[in-house]
Amino acid sequence: MIYKADINMKKELSLMFEGFDSTILRSFLQGHMGTAWVNDPENPTVGQIILGIFAFYAGDPNATETEELLHNLPEDILVIVNTDEWKKRIETVHKGSFDKFQRYRFKKNPEDLNSSYLETLLSKLPEEYELKRINASIANDPSLHEISEDFTGQFDSIEDYLNRGVGFAILHRGQVVCGASSYSIYDDGIEIEVGTHLNHRRKGLATIASSALMLDCLARGKYPSWDAANPESAKLAKQLGYIYEGAYDTYYINNRK
Structure with missing residues (x-):
């Protein structure tokens, strides 16, 4: 039992x-x-x-x-x-x-992350896109959750997310097309969740949204932890300044078989 x-x-x-x-x-x-x-x-x-x-x-x-x-x-x-x-x-x-x-x-060392460098990445946002902090309107927008339910999914509610979580979204013609948010929270920081709509990838949007989230965390004395699910995510982490520590085994369990 x-x-x-x-x-x-x-x-x-x-x-x-x-x-x-x-x-x-x-x-x-x-x-x-x-x-x-x-x-x-x-x-x-x-x-x-x-x-x-x-x-x-x-x-x-x-x-x-x-x-x-x-x-x-x-x-x-x-x-x-x-x-x-x-x-x-x-x-x-x-x-x-x-x-x-x-x-x-990746190593969890705030000194590895350079705020000045991250600021330069924000300037690369294409003109047709808009970067915004995730507020109540964005958090309730279906286009955010179509990219990833995990932007807010570990919190008790959207209200709980707005009270305890943090995130940034990139909008295109009023629709969320990219986001970087707190997958989970702990005393000293967050675990980052990043996602981009399929039609808007390879434009550097994930880099920009992640930089905004990281800068916000660092300014508040919180650590923006990054754990990569695939080589593409690992490559982005390295670009943002994280220091690679090593790979580890993970099991995907499919209970429906």
């Missing part, structure tokens, strides 16, 4: 997941968003943390309840673990229902 964890288990879960370098995990462990499950509400030995499309596992991969936790997943989710033993367990339990690929991690 597994149990939903409450805030009183933060210390135990923080120790269990201390080997991870993820701001998304920090979002839960610092009490901002996400959910967690454990095998024992008093003395947990294995745990699961879910936030949006990400699920993390730590603790004993061979505990009696581990398989139940590994099946405690929504459809189409990304699973991240940090030991070979956990990887083998995932590949056994979800055999035939997973794809393994790599994401790209």
Whole structure:
């Protein structure tokens, strides 16, 4: 049997997941968003943390309840673990229902990010486009969510996003065509979500929207964390000044098979 964890288990879960370098995990462990499950509400030995499309596992991969936790997943989710033993367990339990690929991690060092350089990138916005902070009107505009539901999706509501989140959008003829926003938040910063409409790519819009978001975070003493899902995202991160740290395995679990 597994149990939903409450805030009183933060210390135990923080120790269990201390080997991870993820701001998304920090979002839960610092009490901002996400959910967690454990095998024992008093003395947990294995745990699961879910936030949006990400699920993390730590603790004993061979505990009696581990398989139940590994099946405690929504459809189409990304699973991240940090030991070979956990990887083998995932590949056994979800055999035939997973794809393994790599994401790209960057150092979380504010000194690597140059505000003056980012300011120069803002000047490259094409004349027919307009850069705006995401306000109530934009946050409720369907064109924003057509690009990515994850611009605001991890928050309890649009109002909650406007109170706790931050983002910038690029508009073309009144429609949102690009955005950079807080996928998740933690005490000292955000995890960035970036997306561009298919018809407006390769114009540097993602670079500009990301620069605006990064500058806003840095001015407020918050860190704009970047974790790349693909080589294109990694290339953009490097262009913006992030220092590449390494690739890591990620599992896409398709529970519909």
